Amino acid sequence: MKVLKLMMLVLTMCVPAMAQAQQPLLMNIRSAENFSNQQYNKLMQAKELVEMIINSAAFKSRVLSFSSNGVQGFVQNNGMSNQQIFDYLMSGAEKYPAQTVADHFMDYDLVLYKPKWYQSKKVLGYTSQDTSIIHINKKFFNDAEINQIAMNLVHEWTHKMGFGHDFKRTARRPSSVPYGIGYIIRDLGNKMYGMNMSEEMDCNH
Ligand SMILES: [Zn+2]
Numbered sequence: 001m002k003v004l005k006l007m008m009l010v011l012t013m014c015v016p017a018m019a020q021a022q023q024p025l026l027m028n029i030r031s032a033e034n035f036s037n038q039q040y041n042k043l044m045q046a047k048e049l050v051e052m053i054i055n056s057a058a059f060k061s062r063v064l065s066f067s068s069n070g071v072q073g074f075v076q077n078n079g080m081s082n083q084q085i086f087d088y089l090m091s092g093a094e095k096y097p098a099q100t101v102a103d104h105f106m107d108y109d110l111v112l113y114k115p116k117w118y119q120s121k122k123v124l125g126y127t128s129q130d131t132s133i134i135h136i137n138k139k140f141f142n143d144a145e146i147n148q149i150a151m152n153l154v155h156e157w158t159h160k161m162g163f164g165h166d167f168k169r170t171a172r173r174p175s176s177v178p179y180g181i182g183y184i185i186r187d188l189g190n191k192m193y194g195m196n197m198s199e200e201m202d203c204n205h
């Protein structure tokens with residue numbers, strides 16, 4: 001009887017904590033084409049960093065308090081509040097190329113590509129709504145710090161979640177979901193590892 005009472009007490013104490021715990025969002029790299037062993041190792045480091053940051057209290061706090069020009073919220077937010085965007089991202093339910101269930105996995109099919117002569121290193125990668133493939137600029141990837149790669153991976157993935165941004169460097173573009181979330185990832189990665197990277201970069205999709 002004493003044991004049972006103790007168990008009840010433990011259960012009562014644990015339930016609220018369990019109810020609050022959020023299921024972590026993890027990266028599922030289904031395929032990675034044209035990666036050497038060295039490049040794949042770098043990708044794995046970026047994956048580890050993304051998972052650490054995206055499930056952190058600091059990330060949640062930065063997303064929930066995100067504001068643009070003194071107004072709380074992302075621009076081009078698909079009608080969602082910061083809390084809704086956070087919850088939706090953490091669900092891992094991709095919209096493109098086809099709706100997936102809320103499995104708490106960010107799905108990735110990656111291809112490293114050699115940029116054409118006219119593409120600067122600042123075009124980090126691209127994707128489109130009709131494919132699961134995300135192309136990553138090999139030159140960017142080779143030169144990038146881990147937190148920059150983490151930023152790019154999450155930026156491109158938010159396109160799979162249905163968020164867009166201006167093609168050109170408009171004033172509002174950094175406050176779009178892909179750029180806003182990407183910069184949060186980069187900056188928290190920078191804080192955690194003392195990496196440096198602050199200039200604006202372009203996603204060509
Ligand atoms: Zn983009």
